[in-house]
Amino acid sequence: MEELIEKYPYIKALKHPLDNQQLQVCCRTENTVVAAGAGSGKTQVLATRFAWLVMEEDIPASAILTLTFTKKAAAEMYARIYETLKKFAYDKSVVIGEKQRKNAEKALKEFSTVHIQT
Secondary structure (H helix, E strand, O other): HHHHHOOOOOHHHHOOHHHHHHHHHHHHOOOOOOOOOOOHHHHHHHHHHHHHHHHHHHHOHHOOOOOOOOHHHHHHHHHHHHHHHHHHHHOOOOOOOOHHHHHHHHHHHHHHOOOHHH
């Protein structure tokens, strides 16, 4: 976990800290299914993963498909991803590289094209 935090120090700025297993899910490029009980941090994991893919892997926000089971969960996911990207794009107290910040800003500008669905 420490190596991921060292490599991506901005992850420490998250409102809800991630544990080791959650961090490993966030920082990988393979297709991933996140299944866990209520209140376990799934939304934060998926929001962080979305931001990480955009910022680190240069994947356009519109190329990422995020699926949930309910419309309410999709709305929450949409809001959480947007807020996570906004924090990384505009919060100058967050230690982040210029490339990552620019990718987050670009994703916000194109956010109406994202695929967060049930």
